[in-house]
Amino acid sequence: MIRLAGNSQDGIQSAGAFLARLAGRSAQEVMTYMTIPSTISGGPSIFQVRIGSGEVLSSGDEADFLVAFYQHSYQDHIGFLKEGGVLLYDSDNVQPNLDDKRFVYVGIPITGLTVEALGGTAKDKGKNIFVLGLIAKVFDLDTEKLTNLIRERFAGKSDDIANTALMAFQAGYAYPVGNVLTKLYQFEPAEKTGDRAQVTMDGNQALAYGLIAGGVRYGAGYPITPWSSVMEILRSELPKYGGLFVQCEDELGAVSMALGFSYSGHLAITGSAGPGISLKTEAIGWASMAEIPLIIVNVQRGGPSTGLPTNVEQSDLYQAIFGGHGDSPRVVLAPATVEDCFYTAIEAARLARKYSTPVFILSDSSLATRIEAFHEPNLREVMLDAKLDLTPPSASFKPYPLDHVTRHAPPGTKLGEKYPVVTGLEHDEWGHPTGSPKLHMSMTAKRRRKLQLLGEEIPTPKIYGERKGDVLLIGWGSTYGPIHEAVKLAREKGDSISALHLRHLNPLPNGLEQIFAGFQRIVVVEMNDEGLYGYGQLATILRARYCDPKISSLTKTDGLTFRVKEILDGVLTQK
Amino acid sequence: MSTETLPSPAPDKLTKKALTADHPTWCPGCGDFAVLAAFYKMLEKRQLPHENIVTLAGIGCSSRFPYFVNTHGAHFIHGRAVPLASGVSLSRPDLHVFLFGGDGDGFSIGGNHLEHGARKNINLTYVIMDNFVYGLTKKQTSPTSPIGYKSKTDPTGAIDQPVNPMKKLISAGATFIARTHSTQINHMITMMERAMDHPGFSVIEVLSECVEFYPGAFDAANPRKGGALKLIEEKKYDNTPEDDARHDITDELAAYKLANDPFPGWFGVFYQNDRPTKNALEKKWIDTTRAKFGGAGDVDMLQKTFDRMK
Numbered sequence: 001m002i003r004l005a006g007n008s009q010d011g012i013q014s015a016g017a018f019l020a021r022l023a024g025r026s027a028q029e030v031m032t033y034m035t036i037p038s039t040i041s042g043g044p045s046i047f048q049v050r051i052g053s054g055e056v057l058s059s060g061d062e063a064d065f066l067v068a069f070y071q072h073s074y075q076d077h078i079g080f081l082k083e084g085g086v087l088l089y090d091s092d093n094v095q096p097n098l099d100d101k102r103f104v105y106v107g108i109p110i111t112g113l114t115v116e117a118l119g120g121t122a123k124d125k126g127k128n129i130f131v132l133g134l135i136a137k138v139f140d141l142d143t144e145k146l147t148n149l150i151r152e153r154f155a156g157k158s159d160d161i162a163n164t165a166l167m168a169f170q171a172g173y174a175y176p177v178g179n180v181l182t183k184l185y186q187f188e189p190a191e192k193t194g195d196r197a198q199v200t201m202d203g204n205q206a207l208a209y210g211l212i213a214g215g216v217r218y219g220a221g222y223p224i225t226p227w228s229s230v231m232e233i234l235r236s237e238l239p240k241y242g243g244l245f246v247q248c249e250d251e252l253g254a255v256s257m258a259l260g261f262s263y264s265g266h267l268a269i270t271g272s273a274g275p276g277i278s279l280k281t282e283a284i285g286w287a288s289m290a291e292i293p294l295i296i297v298n299v300q301r302g303g304p305s306t307g308l309p310t311n312v313e314q315s316d317l318y319q320a321i322f323g324g325h326g327d328s329p330r331v332v333l334a335p336a337t338v339e340d341c342f343y344t345a346i347e348a349a350r351l352a353r354k355y356s357t358p359v360f361i362l363s364d365s366s367l368a369t370r371i372e373a374f375h376e377p378n379l380r381e382v383m384l385d386a387k388l389d390l391t392p393p394s395a396s397f398k399p400y401p402l403d404h405v406t407r408h409a410p411p412g413t414k415l416g417e418k419y420p421v422v423t424g425l426e427h428d429e430w431g432h433p434t435g436s437p438k439l440h441m442s443m444t445a446k447r448r449r450k451l452q453l454l455g456e457e458i459p460t461p462k463i464y465g466e467r468k469g470d471v472l473l474i475g476w477g478s479t480y481g482p483i484h485e486a487v488k489l490a491r492e493k494g495d496s497i498s499a500l501h502l503r504h505l506n507p508l509p510n511g512l513e514q515i516f517a518g519f520q521r522i523v524v525v526e527m528n529d530e531g532l533y534g535y536g537q538l539a540t541i542l543r544a545r546y547c548d549p550k551i552s553s554l555t556k557t558d559g560l561t562f563r564v565k566e567i568l569d570g571v572l573t574q575k
Numbered sequence: 576m577s578t579e580t581l582p583s584p585a586p587d588k589l590t591k592k593a594l595t596a597d598h599p600t601w602c603p604g605c606g607d608f609a610v611l612a613a614f615y616k617m618l619e620k621r622q623l624p625h626e627n628i629v630t631l632a633g634i635g636c637s638s639r640f641p642y643f644v645n646t647h648g649a650h651f652i653h654g655r656a657v658p659l660a661s662g663v664s665l666s667r668p669d670l671h672v673f674l675f676g677g678d679g680d681g682f683s684i685g686g687n688h689l690e691h692g693a694r695k696n697i698n699l700t701y702v703i704m705d706n707f708v709y710g711l712t713k714k715q716t717s718p719t720s721p722i723g724y725k726s727k728t729d730p731t732g733a734i735d736q737p738v739n740p741m742k743k744l745i746s747a748g749a750t751f752i753a754r755t756h757s758t759q760i761n762h763m764i765t766m767m768e769r770a771m772d773h774p775g776f777s778v779i780e781v782l783s784e785c786v787e788f789y790p791g792a793f794d795a796a797n798p799r800k801g802g803a804l805k806l807i808e809e810k811k812y813d814n815t816p817e818d819d820a821r822h823d824i825t826d827e828l829a830a831y832k833l834a835n836d837p838f839p840g841w842f843g844v845f846y847q848n849d850r851p852t853k854n855a856l857e858k859k860w861i862d863t864t865r866a867k868f869g870g871a872g873d874v875d876m877l878q879k880t881f882d883r884m885k
């Protein structure tokens with residue numbers, strides 16, 4: 001049973017009515033409904049729907065699923081939620097008591113996302129239809145019938161109104177909430193093996209806390225979906241650790257301020273989604289040239305331009321690796337799961353410091369908002385030191401030695417006679433500007449070589465399945481789940497298929513050639529376009545790197561996460 | 576003093592020699608040389624700990640400044656030096672943050688950052704060498720070029736209304752605003768000292784002649800070239816009738832009126848205000864947050880957060 005709780009002017013009734021009418025029309029008799037409308041016009045209101053199929057949720061007097069639009073909706077109705085039930089709440093308006101462990105919490109900025117999808121004039125209107133889209137996704141409802149119902153409902157009104165409603169529905173449906181809940185329903189208490197407890201959070205939280213664990217204490221950003229919650233968390237959390245996150249006037253300011261923190265000896269983080277990363281690009285090039293450590297988080301969404309703000313896509317890989325002018329090598333990492341967001345952030349911090357380099361973390365909107373449970377990390381073991389180091393370096397100190405990885409002496413460090421200027425101009429070992437062709441050659445090579453050195457320490461990723469076979473699926477980022485499920489299913493059916501997931505995208509890990517040699521076909525699965533020549537972004541890079549004609553590409557650009565079936569069908573039809 | 580106490584070693588004296596780095600690459604006669612000389616003199620006079628001085632800049636002829644000063648420094652990208660310097664200032668209260676740049680760097684490409692650095696009142700000192708032209712890129716119109724100035728991008732004379740730096744800074748909320756002239760070494764030193772001593776976003780506009788692309792631009796305020804340097808007389812609060820006519824530097828409106836005077840205008844401190852800095856406000860927030868959690872160590876703090884997510 002689903003209970004929607006909000007105010008009557010939010011149109012909860014009409015959302016519920018759509019569900020009810022869908023039930024009425026549906027051949028497979030899916031649901032019945034009941035409403036408890038409010039007596040006070042404009043006051044609190046609820047709408048309750050019971051799903052008949054019982055596949056995912058069992059019926060009963062208590063709600064399995066509560067949607068709370070406001071704090072009062074949450075307070076008044078949480079008592080009706082079954083133990084183990086799901087509270088889906090508008091995180092823009094509701095702050096639930098997360099300490100109450102009886103329920104599963106799924107916070108979604110419904111108000112913000114609706115405004116983002118429809119434009120500011122939408123205000124509170126459209127939230128109901130957005131939620132309808134969310135529910136349709138969660139319960140796998142017949143979207144064709146639902147969109148027809150919406151069209152019918154607004155027939156006779158202006159096209160604008162119907163289109164707006166459809167846009168709200170699509171935005172809700174596109175929101176990656178499906179993952180959240182399918183995952184959650186798989187959590188069984190019996191799974192709690194081992195001595196470490198499980199922690200539950202979304203990908204942006206895991207990323208933010210991973211950065212804190214990595215000793216990152218300073219950062220700067222500018223809001224954009226789906227990155228904002230990383231900066232919101234860091235803004236509140238970092239002061240607890242004596243650090244600071246600043247909201248800047250724009251992304252140009254944010255990346256510059258983060259570089260100011262890093263230059264001062266405090267490894268810093270900045271982040272955004274595609275549009276903001278585009279703005280940061282010039283300064284990231286400076287970080288490459290001046291060899292300043294920096295972590296840049298890109299929570300990817302559909303692009304280019306404002307694109308699909310609330311949909312998922314993996315189309316910023318080229319931008320992460322190559323974005324900007326000149327030869328500006330940087331590290332690019334991509335977490336595969338929520339848990340991996342935590343550990344990837346720690347690795348990013350370690351690498352940025354060790355190699356004095358910018359490091360990209362490529363997450364995406366599906367990872368950002370998906371909630372997963374994972375074994376609580378052993379913080380004492382994994383946390384990195386955040387201390388500012390002003391120890392005077394040895395007498396042979398130079399900021400840009402040709403034969404060593406750069407290790408800057410931050411301001412405040414007492415030096416002998418000469419003080420260094422870090423710079424974006426090509427320079428000699430002391431940082432003096434130079435136009436010397438020889439120095440530009442050797443410094444360019446120095447900046448490249450340190451990433452080659454870094455590449456040597458990247459372990460060969462583990463293969464899921466056999467080491468030899470017909471097909472090897474390669475993925476990166478949030479497609480980990482569906483790819484592995486697809487491989488599992490196909491293997492159960494007897495297919496010879498394995499999977500490899502890459503966290504390190506630049507530089508690539510060692511030993512991939514040997515792995516590729518064991519397979520007839522290598523299919524790179526990614527959520528971006530096949531490009532002018534028929535290959536997605538990672539596929540193109542792998543083909544350039546390994547010159548292996550066996551490498552092919554399976555891509556899609558519908559703004560939705562891969563379904564297992566899509567992967568299996570896609571791999572099959574390519575044969 | 577107890578006899579056991581060893582005399583602390585005399586700190587290294589900050590001499591002009593210790594402060595001198597690369598020989599400036601500016602054209603002979605460029606006004607920026609004098610700004611550099613004034614900066615050396617000010618530092619020699621004040622004897623700050625050498626390692627705690629930071630010299631930062633964006634891009635432009637004037638922005639080459641850090642290479643010519645032997646202190647920790649960074650040469651950043653065009654227009655973004657204010658947020659860079661803000662990051663240094665906010666995370667390192669032990670440092671003296673000095674920022675140098677030109678009119679294009681500060682008022683055009685970096686105009687928005689200037690506004691927000693001022694609004695947030697970040698503790699740093701920013702010296703803008705205003706030559707009314709783009710020097711490094713060789714004579715294009717700058718945001719301060721006067722109407723009629725003939726440049727490569729306005730061959731028949733500039734037509735756009737120039738920025739009035741003083742007005743821009745007052746309305747943005749900068750808390751120390753002064754104007755000086757690169758032929759007036761002592762005046763520059765005084766302005767730099769007062770700016771440095773001011774806790775907050777302190778900005779000095781120095782009219783600094785580009786001998787190459789706008790020669791004679793500031794002669795009107797140079798007594799040696801037949802001009803007149805109109806110095807702002809600040810209130811002394813001495814209860815004399817003359818004091819009524821003097822400028823109250825805490826009066827925003829009066830400062831705005833001074834800034835309205837036609838070129839070459841007034842020189843001296845236009846405005847000063849002791850609004851709390853972002854540095855102080857953030858520190859207060861950090862301190863109260865830390866106190867609320869009993870100053871727990873990093874591991875315990877994160878563990879507590881994770882315990883809530885179980």
Ligand SMILES: Cc1ncc(C[n+]2csc(CCOP(=O)(O)OP(=O)(O)O)c2C)c(N)n1
Binds near residue numbers: 635636638653678708
């Ligand atoms: C993003 C970017 N755009 C343009 C330039 C080219 N550029 C370098 S300095 C400059 C203007 C410099 O003028 P100003 O800031 O007044 O300094 P001045 O040289 O006059 O001291 C320009 C346009 C650049 N370096 N970077």
Ligand code: SF4
Binds near residue numbers: 606636637711785
């Ligand atoms: S071009 Fe103008 S501003 Fe640049 S160094 Fe020469 S005189 Fe100075």
Ligand SMILES: [Mg+2]
Binds near residue numbers: 705706709717
């Ligand atoms: Mg200029």
